[in-house]
Amino acid sequence: MGENLDTLLSELTELNENIYNSAKQLKTAIEAGNNTVHITGELFRAFHTIKGLGGMSGFGTLAKFSHSVENLLDRIRKAEHPCTMETVNLLILSTEIIDIFIDSIRAIGTDAVENTVLDSFHRQLSRELETAAQTRIDTAELDFLSPQLIRQLNEMELARLKENVRTRQNVYFLDVSFPFESFDTGLRKIQDGINRDGEIIATLPGEDTATETHITFKLLLASPMSPEEIRALAPRTAVLTRIHEGRPEKSIVTGATEEGPGQPATLPAAPLTPATGGRTVKVELKELDLLLQDMEEMALVKNRIAAILDPLGGSDKIGHTIQQAKFQMEMLDRRIASFQKRIIHYRMVPLASIFRRLESATIRTAGQLGKKVKLSFDGGNTRVDKQITDMLVEPLIHLLRNAADHGIETQKARKQAGKPETGSIKLSAYQQGSSVFIEIYDDGQGINPHTILEKARALGMAEEKQDYSDNEIFDFIFRPGFSTSENVSDISGRGVGMDVVKTELSKLGGTIRIRTRVGEGTHFYIQIPVTQAILPVFFIRSGETVLGLPSLFVEAIHPYEAARCTYVRECLYYRLNGEASRAIHLPRLLKVDDLDTEIGIVVQIRHFDRVFAFLVEDVIEEKEVTITPLTGKLSQLPLFSAICNFSANSVGYILDVPELISLLRGSHEPA
Amino acid sequence: MNPLEPILLVKSGQSLFGIELRYVREIVSDFPIFPLPAKFRNISHLTILRGTPYAVLDNEYYLRIEHKNRERLILLIGQMAISADEAVRTISPEQLSRQENKTEHATSFIREVVQFRNRIIPILDIQAILNDRPDFEFIPT
Numbered sequence: 013m014g015e016n017l018d019t020l021l022s023e024l025t026e027l028n029e030n031i032y033n034s035a036k037q038l039k040t041a042i043e044a045g046n047n048t049v050h051i052t053g054e055l056f057r058a059f060h061t062i063k064g065l066g067g068m069s070g071f072g073t074l075a076k077f078s079h080s081v082e083n084l085l086d087r088i089r090k091a092e093h094p095c096t097m098e099t100v101n102l103l104i105l106s107t108e109i110i111d112i113f114i115d116s117i118r119a120i121g122t123d124a125v126e127n128t129v130l131d132s133f134h135r136q137l138s139r140e141l142e143t144a145a146q147t148r149i150d151t152a153e154l155d156f157l158s159p160q161l162i163r164q165l166n167e168m169e170l171a172r173l174k175e176n177v178r179t180r181q182n183v184y185f186l187d188v189s190f191p192f193e194s195f196d197t198g199l200r201k202i203q204d205g206i207n208r209d210g211e212i213i214a215t216l217p218g219e220d221t222a223t224e225t226h227i228t229f230k231l232l233l234a235s236p237m238s239p240e241e242i243r244a245l246a247p248r249t250a251v252l253t254r255i256h257e258g259r260p261e262k263s264i265v266t267g268a269t270e271e272g273p274g275q276p277a278t279l280p281a282a283p284l285t286p287a288t289g290g291r292t293v294k295v296e297l298k299e300l301d302l303l304l305q306d307m308e309e310m311a312l313v314k315n316r317i318a319a320i321l322d323p324l325g326g327s328d329k330i331g332h333t334i335q336q337a338k339f340q341m342e343m344l345d346r347r348i349a350s351f352q353k354r355i356i357h358y359r360m361v362p363l364a365s366i367f368r369r370l371e372s373a374t375i376r377t378a379g380q381l382g383k384k385v386k387l388s389f390d391g392g393n394t395r396v397d398k399q400i401t402d403m404l405v406e407p408l409i410h411l412l413r414n415a416a417d418h419g420i421e422t423q424k425a426r427k428q429a430g431k432p433e434t435g436s437i438k439l440s441a442y443q444q445g446s447s448v449f450i451e452i453y454d455d456g457q458g459i460n461p462h463t464i465l466e467k468a469r470a471l472g473m474a475e476e477k478q479d480y481s482d483n484e485i486f487d488f489i490f491r492p493g494f495s496t497s498e499n500v501s502d503i504s505g506r507g508v509g510m511d512v513v514k515t516e517l518s519k520l521g522g523t524i525r526i527r528t529r530v531g532e533g534t535h536f537y538i539q540i541p542v543t544q545a546i547l548p549v550f551f552i553r554s555g556e557t558v559l560g561l562p563s564l565f566v567e568a569i570h571p572y573e574a575a576r577c578t579y580v581r582e583c584l585y586y587r588l589n590g591e592a593s594r595a596i597h598l599p600r601l602l603k604v605d606d607l608d609t610e611i612g613i614v615v616q617i618r619h620f621d622r623v624f625a626f627l628v629e630d631v632i633e634e635k636e637v638t639i640t641p642l643t644g645k646l647s648q649l650p651l652f653s654a655i656c657n658f659s660a661n662s663v664g665y666i667l668d669v670p671e672l673i674s675l676l677r678g679s680h681e682p683a
Numbered sequence: 684m685n686p687l688e689p690i691l692l693v694k695s696g697q698s699l700f701g702i703e704l705r706y707v708r709e710i711v712s713d714f715p716i717f718p719l720p721a722k723f724r725n726i727s728h729l730t731i732l733r734g735t736p737y738a739v740l741d742n743e744y745y746l747r748i749e750h751k752n753r754e755r756l757i758l759l760i761g762q763m764a765i766s767a768d769e770a771v772r773t774i775s776p777e778q779l780s781r782q783e784n785k786t787e788h789a790t791s792f793i794r795e796v797v798q799f800r801n802r803i804i805p806i807l808d809i810q811a812i813l814n815d816r817p818d819f820e821f822i823p824t
Contacts, residue, residue, distance in 0.1 A: 645737075649723070
């Protein structure tokens with residue numbers, strides 16, 4: 013791919029991210045009844061830039077698409093069209109389409125997007141433009157201004173004034189006088205203060221003519237701030253006159269928001285122009301991977317040198333030199349570890365970076381189904397490895413679309429059930445140790461385990477006469493080919509999806525569980541590692557090899573007591589804290605069990621609400637390690653997901669605990 | 684029948700075998716070798732080259748070669764590695780003649796048998812090896 017194309021894609025991606033962020037700010041501003049002019053202005057400029065970039069690079073379809081959104085934003089700017097939640101939805105949907113453009117340009121070098129996608133968007137856009145035609149305000153309604161002043165305002169200023177009157181903002185004149193040498197900074201201070209959630213509609217010449225030392229202005233402004241707050245922005249000599257009364261003014265509230273405590277509730281939109289010329293460089297993720305790989309190789313070589321030096325020593329001069337070399341090796345070890353941690357840190361991005369794609373997909377699905385859905389996010393600041401966040405997008409979209417499709421009922425059904433017409437879907441994320449937990453819950457109809465079991469039996473997945481616990485029944489949902497939907501649609505019913513969700517999460521070293529209550533809703537719990545590149549593990553000796561058991565699953569470690577073992581229907585159990593937990597004799601499972609094998613330790617594993625006992629020979633140590641995923645033929649090895657350095661003569665094999673437990677659950681475990 | 688391709692003649696213990704040259708990505712002499720965590724019939728070890736792990740094929744399983752000493756070379760074939768003592772030489776197709784009877788070397792991983800001078804050389808079926816999955820039966824304890 014050419015460098016120019018790389019730059020273009022990078023700019024488009026950044027602009028698209030900014031559009032999404034501004035759309036979210038727009039939503040907040042609309043909800044709070046604040047002025048939206050600055051945000052729509054920034055959005056207008058972003059689409060205008062994309063149009064320009066598309067046009068210059070020969071991507072006419074992209075340019076035409078951007079122009080259509082730019083047109084809507086221009087009408088909003090000129091107060092010819094109201095700024096509503098529907099506008100916000102259209103903007104979020106447009107970011108999804110820009111993503112498709114970006115993917116297409118990256119993959120095949122052209123801006124080929126399916127006509128059905130564009131047509132559907134344009135239909136919604138046209139509907140919005142037609143149905144929300146602005147009720148124009150006659151200039152007669154601006155009778156608080158003298159005709160002479162109205163004549164001084166240009167078309168845009170007049171439109172903005174009308175819009176502020178329509179949205180019941182307080183309108184003021186602020187007469188200010190500044191010394192010539194500092195009028196620009198004085199004006200900027202007022203602009204910055206007013207623009208926070210109001211606007212300066214026009215800057216007119218002051219009524220007093222300029223003196224030799226001062227210049228005067230008459231600012232026409234709209235703001236929800238109190239007159240005292242406005243006066244505080246201006247010089248003491250300034251005169252503030254309210255010329256139109258809107259809603260009662262309010263103080264700017266500062267409080268805890270997702271951005272952090274103490275931030276203004278609504279901030280002006282972030283600048284949309286891509287940052288250039290700063291003291292940063294962009295680095296591809298694969299370059300960081302290569303650095304990590306190099307560092308791993310270096311650690312391996314260091315281990316080999318350490319193994320050579322290890323048996324050497326003595327009190328003579330050579331022995332002293334070897335001691336020094338060993339000391340330097342330890343220093344090198346620390347430097348390598350520090351370097352690895354730093355690289356890992358660079359890979360971390362906030363989960364909010366993928367919320368845009370999740371939201372647009374959910375809005376689209378709800379729109380197609382004619383359902384009212386309110387989607388909210390929490391914990392967007394939770395940081396996760398970039399590679400993991402990228403791979404999370406599809407599974408999460410699938411879960412959210414499923415929630416909108418299967419979970420949330422129709423408006424009629426919700427009304428009958430005594431629920432609000434608008435269904436609620438919430439995604440929240442938080443970090444705990446080296447894991448990130450993502451929960452998705454809806455207040456829909458829930459999942460009936462009897463329906464699932466019936467379908468599983470009909471599909472031959474469940475035994476006719478066997479009893480199943482609810483957890484086991486919900487596990488059928490994640491089996492390939494399972495679907496309860498009678499109708500096949502674009503959204504669901506093809507029996508593909510939930511198994512893919514589970515498989516994709518497993519690839520990330522993650523797991524998923526369901527909790528549901530009929531009539532109340534469904535709750536998905538996802539646990540993923542913060543990063544796939546570095547992992548705290550317990551090293552376990554197993555025959556000639558060393559295994560790594562990810563610490564996130566380890567609840568406790570106990571000495572082994574043979575008397576606690578018991579067999580139930582040929583399945584091994586181990587009594588932990590008075591309860592029999594399903595046990596795995598690891599050497600026997602891996603077929604490295606021989607006469608020398610002696611179980612010495614029991615590792616208590618927690619997988620959501622269930623406890624398992626892993627019987628092992630010995631636990632060596634707990635350590636944070638850089639892991640390398642198994643690829644190619646090695647990826648076919650069951651039960652292992654990655655390797656890591658352990659010593660000069662040994663690598664550690666990272667056990668795929670969720671996979672192991674899943675196999676165990678599917679192995680005719682007694683209910 | 685497909686025309687013959689250039690091969691790399693490889694020696695392991697006393698046995699000779701051929702690998703179609705287009706599959707050989709690299710030949711490495713200094714390589715660390717690590718045991719596997721479980722017993723698999725078709726993969727004997729794991730090696731790490733420039734930070735990337737590769738499965739080392741079990742020659743006994745694929746080639747019926749029993750060889751007790753550690754081999755000195757690793758041939759990288761895609762994402763897997765074949766161990767050997769010596770990469771003898773490359774041979775052009777004109778120097779090879781097809782042998783109809785391959786029963787002596789019959790395994791499903793021998794693509795065909797050729798004659799080079801007076802030696803019979805089995806040629807590995809790399810695609811079949813790539814498609815061969817590790818056998819590991821999950822038997823819960």
